[in-house]
Amino acid sequence: MALLQISEPGQSPMPHARRLAAGIDLGTTNSLIATVDGGAVRVLADETGAALLPSVVRFFDSGEVAVGSAAQAAEIEDPLNTIASVKRLMGRGRDEVGQVPYALADSEGMVRLKTAGGDKTPVEVSAHILAALKTRAEDALGGPLTGVVITVPAYFDEAQRQATKDAARLAGLTVLRLLSEPTAAAVAYGLDRQPEGLYCIYDLGGGTFDVSLLRLSQGVFEVLATGGDARLGGDDFDAAVAADLEAHGRRATTAESARALLRAARTAREQLTTQETVSIDVPGVFAGTLSRDELNALIDPLIERTLAPCRRVLKDAGVRVADVSEVVLVGGATRTPRVRERVEGLFRKAPLNDIDPDQVVAVGAARQADLLVGNAGATDMLLLDVIPLSLGIEIMGGLVERIIPRNAPIPTTRAQEFTTYKDGQTALAVHVVQGERDLVTDCRSLARFTLRGIPPMAAGAARIRVTYQVDADGLLSVSAQELSSGAESEITVKPSYGLTDADIERMLSESMAHAATDAAERAWREQVVEADRMIDAVLAAIAADGRLLAEGEGEAIATHARALRAARDGRDVTAIRRAIEALDRASAAFAARRMDEGLRRAMAGHSIQEFR
Amino acid sequence: MTQAERCVARNHFELFGLPVGYDIDERDLARRHRELISTCHPDRFAQASAQERRLAVQKSAALNEALKVLQDPVARARYLLELAGVSTGEETDTVMDPAFLIQQMEWREALEENRDNPARLSSLMDEWTAMTAARQRELAGHLRAGAAGYPQARRLVRELQFLRRFGDELDEAHLET
Numbered sequence: 001m002a003l004l005q006i007s008e009p010g011q012s013p014m015p016h017a018r019r020l021a022a023g024i025d026l027g028t029t030n031s032l033i034a035t036v037d038g039g040a041v042r043v044l045a046d047e048t049g050a051a052l053l054p055s056v057v058r059f060f061d062s063g064e065v066a067v068g069s070a071a072q073a074a075e076i077e078d079p080l081n082t083i084a085s086v087k088r089l090m091g092r093g094r095d096e097v098g099q100v101p102y103a104l105a106d107s108e109g110m111v112r113l114k115t116a117g118g119d120k121t122p123v124e125v126s127a128h129i130l131a132a133l134k135t136r137a138e139d140a141l142g143g144p145l146t147g148v149v150i151t152v153p154a155y156f157d158e159a160q161r162q163a164t165k166d167a168a169r170l171a172g173l174t175v176l177r178l179l180s181e182p183t184a185a186a187v188a189y190g191l192d193r194q195p196e197g198l199y200c201i202y203d204l205g206g207g208t209f210d211v212s213l214l215r216l217s218q219g220v221f222e223v224l225a226t227g228g229d230a231r232l233g234g235d236d237f238d239a240a241v242a243a244d245l246e247a248h249g250r251r252a253t254t255a256e257s258a259r260a261l262l263r264a265a266r267t268a269r270e271q272l273t274t275q276e277t278v279s280i281d282v283p284g285v286f287a288g289t290l291s292r293d294e295l296n297a298l299i300d301p302l303i304e305r306t307l308a309p310c311r312r313v314l315k316d317a318g319v320r321v322a323d324v325s326e327v328v329l330v331g332g333a334t335r336t337p338r339v340r341e342r343v344e345g346l347f348r349k350a351p352l353n354d355i356d357p358d359q360v361v362a363v364g365a366a367r368q369a370d371l372l373v374g375n376a377g378a379t380d381m382l383l384l385d386v387i388p389l390s391l392g393i394e395i396m397g398g399l400v401e402r403i404i405p406r407n408a409p410i411p412t413t414r415a416q417e418f419t420t421y422k423d424g425q426t427a428l429a430v431h432v433v434q435g436e437r438d439l440v441t442d443c444r445s446l447a448r449f450t451l452r453g454i455p456p457m458a459a460g461a462a463r464i465r466v467t468y469q470v471d472a473d474g475l476l477s478v479s480a481q482e483l484s485s486g487a488e489s490e491i492t493v494k495p496s497y498g499l500t501d502a503d504i505e506r507m508l509s510e511s512m513a514h515a516a517t518d519a520a521e522r523a524w525r526e527q528v529v530e531a532d533r534m535i536d537a538v539l540a541a542i543a544a545d546g547r548l549l550a551e552g553e554g555e556a557i558a559t560h561a562r563a564l565r566a567a568r569d570g571r572d573v574t575a576i577r578r579a580i581e582a583l584d585r586a587s588a589a590f591a592a593r594r595m596d597e598g599l600r601r602a603m604a605g606h607s608i609q610e611f612r
Numbered sequence: 613m614t615q616a617e618r619c620v621a622r623n624h625f626e627l628f629g630l631p632v633g634y635d636i637d638e639r640d641l642a643r644r645h646r647e648l649i650s651t652c653h654p655d656r657f658a659q660a661s662a663q664e665r666r667l668a669v670q671k672s673a674a675l676n677e678a679l680k681v682l683q684d685p686v687a688r689a690r691y692l693l694e695l696a697g698v699s700t701g702e703e704t705d706t707v708m709d710p711a712f713l714i715q716q717m718e719w720r721e722a723l724e725e726n727r728d729n730p731a732r733l734s735s736l737m738d739e740w741t742a743m744t745a746a747r748q749r750e751l752a753g754h755l756r757a758g759a760a761g762y763p764q765a766r767r768l769v770r771e772l773q774f775l776r777r778f779g780d781e782l783d784e785a786h787l788e789t
Contacts (some may be wrong), residue, residue, distance in 0.1 A: 164734055177655060177658065217642075217646065220650065235786075310786065311787065315787060340621035373659060374658075376660055382649070382650050382653055382655060382656075383655065384649065384653070407678070408676070409676040409679065409680075410676070411654065411669045411670075411672045411673040411676065412677065413670070413673040413677065414676075414677050422750075471654065471669050472653070472654040472669065472672070530661070530662060531663075533659075534660050534661040534663065536661075537660050584662075587663065588615065588663065591663055591664055591667055592667055595667050595668070595671055598651040598652060599627075599648050599651055599652060602647050602650070602651045603629040603647075603648065604643070605630075
């Protein structure tokens with residue numbers, strides 16, 4: 001049949017070769033990468049056998065970079081160039097990060113760190129951690145990764161999620177999905193194999209606290225509610241212990257002694273998991289002992305701060321403590337016995353903790369990555385997420401009009417109509433913020449979107465529909481159309497605490513990993529990949545659902561697919577892009593019909609079940 | 613194929629294969645939503661073309677939007693009235709029944725004066741729950757009556773919206789004590 005002749009002989013439109021995929025837990029203190037191997041999840045270790053990669057990056061004036069334990073070893077001797085806990089800085093402005101033990105560059109937008117290797121954004125620092133994990137995985141698996149699932153705290157706002165995805169792009173990784181950490185933990189425990197239930201995931205990591213309530217039914221997870229504190233974690237336990245040691249000893253006056261003190265505090269806290277008393281010696285600051293009871297008294301107020309969000313998510317979801325089937329503990333700080341006691345006290349139920357709390361998130365992410373690249377075969381598992389914080393826009397008087405409420409399931413869209421207030425006005429600006437408060441100044445500014453290309457009309461005559469879309473990763477995009485003329489507006493985005501596409505392009509061309517390939521080469525490759533993907537998808541669609549084609553539609557699609565294949569074999573990026581767009585237009589109605597057909601079939605199955 | 617055939621549903625009810633009407637089994641609705649979104653969620657298209665991924669996001673968003681409206685009795689009633697061409701006008705029309713408003717003001721005063729009094733907050737919550745439930749029952753009755761019930765249904769939707777806001781404030785106060 002003529003339609004299929006554009007597929008080359010022997011080339012299957014849907015290759016079934018096993019694809020390499022991995023799950024990444026990009027943590028505040030440590031990061032991990034795991035993969036599904038022969039049906040079981042394997043956490044990949046480095047050459048010394050260590051699975052945890054300390055989330056620490058050291059920059060040298062030579063331009064070289066050290067990541068992980070090599071960098072961590074230099075934390076005390078080279079504190080300003082050795083960046084730890086960078087997750088706390090992702091998508092944050094200079095005025096928001098509080099006290100950090102690094103030199104900050106004067107900059108608008110996202111904070112920039114002054115290092116021997118130059119000014120670095122948290123995105124670039126995170127990209128080095130991700131690149132190290134990528135190398136580890138590709139060496140272990142013997143080939144390039146098709147894609148990865150990266151976990152983020154459920155409570156991360158849009159800017160923090162975008163920063164995470166940008167870091168992955170800089171590291172040369174394809175992100176299949178940003179998955180919330182609690183959801184990943186539930187998947188790791190195989191809670192998806194239960195018939196149904198209500199699960200509370202209590203995740204106290206190094207720097208962030210997350211609590212989420214998930215409902216599982218028929219193999220589908222839904223995040224019912226999520227809460228937490230993006231700036232509370234085991235690091236704060238250590239800081240509380242360190243402050244107490246200073247109060248009973250002497251102040252740590254240098255960056256070096258402060259680091260040594262923090263490290264001693266952490267070691268003491270970890271040892272008190274199994275011991276009743278530990279002795280501590282930090283030269284010049286403190287020498288003595290600390291008991292578990294003393295530790296408990298120091299951290300109780302911090303643990304209390306985690307219990308209020310727990311009560312709130314129960315309230316948000318409209319459920320009672322007794323309705324919760326299981327509580328899962330995630331994050332190294334939940335090894336602290338006092339945390340378990342208090343969580344058990346609140347939920348009146350012993351929490352699940354038999355998977356290593358440091359690895360549980362990466363394990364779940366690996367399973368989801370395996371599924372998303374198509375290795376897992378047919379499955380019912382579907383992870384539905386919610387947006388953790390409301391999205392709003394600035395209106396008159398510095399007030400916020402809410403456009404998408406928190407805990408709305410994603411993906412989600414919301415459209416609004418605006419008009420012009422001046423004759424001949426051709427542009428409009430929309431300021432999007434995230435948060436629960438009524439004043440713009442009390443919410444986080446996400447971005448300013450400027451719409452241009454509104455056809456000039458009398459004031460009030462133009463009707464501009466602005467559509468806000470939040471995708472399954474929790475990332476926002478905005479599009480706009482003038483309704484009377486149908487003209488699409490051109491939109492430029494100025495992220496408040498994020499990187500622009502131009503920033504990322506520049507970082508890509510500067511980065512070591514990409515020095516060999518110039519920007520044009522990279523752009524060409526990206527277009528070729530998308531062209532192949534599109535041709536494969538269209539061929540597979542026609543083979544599967546050819547009966548849904550309208551008169552002459554199949555021929556038109558085939559013509560454009562052939563044109564795209566010809567363009568793809570050339571070197572002209574613009575020609576490939578145009579051919580992709582042309583095939584997209586020619587096949588859009590068919591693709592929409594197929595998706596509707598899928599929905600119709602799902603609904604038909606439903607009715608049959610009911611008639612039985 | 614016409615535009616109408618290409619579009620799977622003309623309204624939120626049809627999207628879920630349900631008849632247009634107020635009475636909905638919420639568990640059945642949730643099950644239908646999960647089954648439908650299982651076929652079109654972006655995760656099902658992680659390896660697909662940009663076009664299919666875009667469509668998947670749009671379809672899933674439409675299902676989520678429809679679920680949000682239908683699973684909430686007040687939003688569902690407002691939407692039914694909208695489909696019938698009756699606007700509830702909550703943002704433009706501020707005229708309310710004076711007796712209802714006076715009662716709301718009394719509750720608000722009681723809330724302000726008893727923020728530190730959990731027992732009074734609890735009894736206020738009981739009164740609120742009873743009034744909300746009564747109005748929802750009334751609302752269901754009017755909507756079942758068809759067009760003749762619309763004016764009363766419109767009033768009840770507006771009052772329930774008021775009640776909801778007060779309920780949220782009451783919840784907040786409860787959490788703080």
